[in-house]
Amino acid sequence: MYWGEVMAGHMGRGVIEEQVWRKGPWTAEEDRLLVEYVRLHGEGRWNSVARLAGLKRNGKSCRLRWVNYLRPDLKRGQITSQEESIILELHTRWGNRWSTIARSLPGRTDNEIKNYWRTHFKKKAKRPSDAVEKARNRLLRKQQFHQQQQQQLQQQKAQQQLQFNFDVKGIMAFLEDNSHKAPYISQSRLVVNMHQNTTEEQGYLYSMPNGNCSASSALETSAEEVLWDGLWNIDDVHGNFSVASAASKVGLYNLVAPFC
């Protein structure tokens, strides 16, 4: 456990106060304070947390802790094969735009998806050269801007129907149950089923054509290589990306389906 460097804390415009921010793993007590803060004040205004909740954490750290670990609507536990398929597909469409991908996976965070991708897929992917990738991304973004706007509209409608089910009692009980593990709960080993049902029921905003396709978890190495070669060559890097893109979903499905 270590302590943060001295930083300038801003207590309103023009008023600066020296503050030593705590860094490193969160304790159960810090979690409890943060949860209580959000219960009372809602999300946002993260830089006020230190002052109002008595936490020696900066706003950035608080926001990250809340978003990635304490939010009650998080889906905990292993990434399912269906989620894996969605990640695969969306990454071929969006690249490393993790927050965009995460919006299609209720209860999963961008950080979680990013980590999952890095540990499970990146090492297996044959990357095109940087120049080729940049060119591809430029074309991608142009084409996908319109798609993204439409998707966001749909998501907004869907999200409006989902009430923010803030189960602070559940979180408190969870923190208390694990308080004996203080000062640090090893988050990676915790399996808590808070709100698991609701996230399952919400379904996915994006899914593979056959609904329950597992893309690669059980693949043998040779099959994976074929798959990844296919994924990275799916677009025409010489400029006909729109054609390839239009066919990418079908193409991806055809590539993946044999392994499901």
Added chain:
DNA sequence: AAATATTTCAACCGCTAGGAC
């Protein structure tokens, strides 16, 4: 059983966009 290598993932950092002043 111990040492070493590998994997996992929470948390940090730097950067940027957008809004307020």
Added chain:
DNA sequence: TGTCCTAGCGGTTGAAATATT
């Protein structure tokens, strides 16, 4: 219009857990 602040994003780090030798 420029500056400051906040929130959010993606990349990276490093400690802990797990697997392998």
